Amino acid sequence: MACEMLYIDQKYAREMVAHALEDDPNECCGILAGKKGRVQKLYRMANVEASPYRYRMDPQELLKVYLEIDNSGWDIVAFYHSHTHSEAYPSATDLRLATWPEVRYVLISLLDKENPPIRAFHIENGNIIEEELEIGGAGR
Numbered sequence: 001m002a003c004e005m006l007y008i009d010q011k012y013a014r015e016m017v018a019h020a021l022e023d024d025p026n027e028c029c030g031i032l033a034g035k036k037g038r039v040q041k042l043y044r045m046a047n048v049e050a051s052p053y054r055y056r057m058d059p060q061e062l063l064k065v066y067l068e069i070d071n072s073g074w075d076i077v078a079f080y081h082s083h084t085h086s087e088a089y090p091s092a093t094d095l096r097l098a099t100w101p102e103v104r105y106v107l108i109s110l111l112d113k114e115n116p117p118i119r120a121f122h123i124e125n126g127n128i129i130e131e132e133l134e135i136g137g138a139g140r
């Protein structure tokens, strides 16, 4: 599937940052669901690793959320997680564990807690491709 630009409404961007700050110093993770690159719903997921260096979703929770997304006629648009001690760029671990080439990976960095950068990537065959990401305001 060709990738469209990713559009995240400001309320979801704020929600991801709030989630990241709540779980700090551990990484947080979650799912952005929607259609055609436009996020319609955010799911906070448990990081079963509860670690500052990595994240892993609970397979049962992932399946439950996946079914709900599918039943809503949406797709998983992106997986998001936070980096509490590094940039908003996929780590070596992220590369190794990226098994969903059709899904974007959204990274939130808490290096700057006042204004945490959010970036989106495709990870395919060990290649990191940055995606265009628009964070929108009201009126869209």
Ligand SMILES: [Zn+2]
Binding pocket: 054, 081, 082, 083, 090, 091, 094
């Ligand atoms: Zn990571």
